[in-house]
Amino acid sequence: MSKRIVIDPVTRIEGHAKISIYMDDAGNVSDAEFHVVEFRGFEKFCEGRPYGEMPGITPRICGICPVSHLLASAKAGDAIMAVNIPPAADKLRRMMNLGQMVQSHALSFFHLSAPDFLLGWDTPPAQRNVFGIIAANADLARAGIRLRQFGQEVIEILGGKKIHPAWAVPGGVRSPLTEAGRDKIRAWLPEVYATTQVAFDLFKKVLDSHKKEIQIFGNFPSLFMGLVEPDGTWEHHGGKIRFTDSSGSIIADQLDPQKYYEYIGEAVQPSSYLKSPFYKPMGLPDGMYRVGPLARLNVAEQMGTPKADAELKKFKKLGRGAVMSSFLYHYARLIEILASIERIERHLDDPDLLSGDLRADAGINSLRGVGVSEAPRGTLFHDYTVNRDGLLKKVNLIVATGQNNLAMNQTVAQIARHYVRGNDIPEPMLNRIEHGIRCYDPCLSCSTHAVGQMPLQVRLIAPDGTVLNETLRG
Amino acid sequence: MERLKVATVWLGGCSGCHMSFLDLDEFLIELAGKIDLVYSPVVDLKVYPNNVDVCLIEGAVCNEDNLEILHKIRARTKVLVAFGDCAVTGNVPAIRNQLGAGNDVNVLQCAYIDNAQNNPSLPKADGIVPPLLKRVMPVAEVVYIEYFLPGCPPPADRIKAFMVQVLSGQVPKLEGTQLKFG
Secondary structure (H helix, E strand, O other): OOEEEEEOOOOOOEOOEEEEEEEOOOOOEEEEEEEEOOOOOHHHHOOOOEHHHHHHHHHHHOOOOHHHHHHHHHHHHHHHHOOOOOHHHHHHHHHHHHHHHHHHHHHHHHHHHHHHHHHOOOOOOOOOOHHHHHHHOHHHHHHHHHHHHHHHHHHHHHHOOOOOOOOEEOOEEOOOOOHHHHHHHHHHHHHHHHHHHHHHHHHHHHHHHOHHHHHHOOEOOOEEEEEEOOOOEEOOOOOEEEEEOOOOOEEEEEEOHHHHHHOEEEEOOOOOOOOEEEEHHHOOOOOOEEOOHHHHHHHOOEOOOHHHHHHHHHHHOOOOOOOOEHHHHHHHHHHHHHHHHHHHHHHHOOHHHHOOOOEOOOOOOOOEEEEEEEEOOEEEEEEEEEOOOOEEEEEEEEOHHHHOHHHHHHHHHHHHHHHOEOOEOOHHHHHHHHHHHHOOOOEHHHHOOOOOOOOEEEEEEOOOOOEEEEEEEO | OOOEEEEEEEOEOOOHHHHHHHOOOOHHHHHHOOEEEEEOOOOOOOOOOOOEEEEEEEOEEEEHHHHHHHHHHHHHEEEEEEEOHHHHHOOHHHHHHHHOOOHHHHHHHHHHHHOOOEOOOOOOOOOOOOOEEEEEEOHHHOOOOOEEEOOOOOOHHHHHHHHHHHHOOOOOOOOHHHHOOO
16 A cells, blocks of 8 residues: 655755655655645736836745845846846846855855754754754854855845845846945955865765765756856856756757746646746656756856866766766855855955946836846746836746756655655654755745745555554654 | 743745844854754754743744644744734735735636646645635734734844843833834
């Protein structure tokens, strides 16, 4: 008789989710499914509103990466006005995006994921969190907290607020970097480079001690997608789309992000509020692709800054062709933190950022505009259709985490297959399954534009709905 | 003195209030010495315990899961705090209320049928995907709330001012600019 195991809620991810594991007659794992259980309906309730409001509303999709929505939304507005924004505005937007990359990746690494690989899988749940890290290694916790703080301060210095700054607008940005702000950011640099090095040293030990996890935490072929510059350099805010496959070969390059709908489709999974985008030319299931740090490093040929390039070379050696294990998202995140700090430093030396020419002005010149930016978790698309008055007629948002949905399901199944046997399911094994999800750092508030907490429920369910066995953990 | 048992929950919101809580930065380390965080999206305890002293509630009440946990929290907690504008007023998630009757179906229709190319259908799985409520509500419309901490999100210094008062056993009071929305 086939059964289903449910994990509810999944914690230490940035969202509301449950996991179902389907068992076959022999008591082996047949499949797994990751359910997102909240939905707020942004795509609908934004209809009828002026497109200029969107950079104010859409960051409220997600408090973890509000800057991504702010920037994608402003860029969609640029496209509706059909303007090229002033160079200073583009550089300032980039700098804010880099600040966000640092804060979000630091959060994922130190606050959410480190409790697993530093404290150990079998640590009691009550200690396995950021407060547990504080208790076990206060210096490391403080360094991680301060690295995130640096990223948040870059955002605040530019936009006036750490979360939901009202700053980027269609046509540009509201205010430049000040000299005082520039000096404040510069003063942080030695410390954040040092913390990044500490994180690398630490993770290299994790690489040695977690060989098994690297093998089974989402280690399978898939496509990878991300923005790149024309020469294949890592991009985070401009550039064009590239897809590569698991052998590392480019299967499509320099695709116009404005025309994403020509190559990305969205599928609905009945038991989740999270949709599953796929690469249209290959259909489902072959069109499954991953986005985010691992994917960006797989599609990029170089990072474009010296320290990060040296790390990228080491990273690429971990795969034959593409680096396939999702456990290595953690490593990719550290390399992106380093690249972001190097690029922030480079921006600080650019006098353009103090410029007052920050806005392009125009009316409605195009009735459809798509804004694309790399969010910490992957490529984000905002697609707006407006009427002649600039009121929104249709809104479609494709967010990073959704694009990893299919890969997350496969990851859970792969881990479950390895650990889960029959009805005996000890807590640390469940945590490994949850960590499989955590590798992707899913941001579920984003993904459903929508994102609970209840007891962790493990249920074995027969096809007729009878509960065969049930446990609760607290 | 016995350590304060604190919980934080996340209903229908963007998690920005929780992120702002993390923006307490190094004050978190101080806090770790004074409180037990007994339930939160950032810890792994999955059952809301009994006898919690203070619970910060982020987000509006959007679906049946939110409703169920909110009643449970009220029954098991001494002091509830509406944490951020969505909890206080409904804020952004409540924009869908303006679509009037049937908004709970319309928003799903838009996302899962109009904007889908493969298997367009409304998500439905009993006991897994919670149905949306017909109307999004602020938390005080569902249960009694002791304190309100506004902001979108409340800035970290406001959260700190509030927590410091709670920790010293005072009746927390926010005034002037500390009471701003947005």
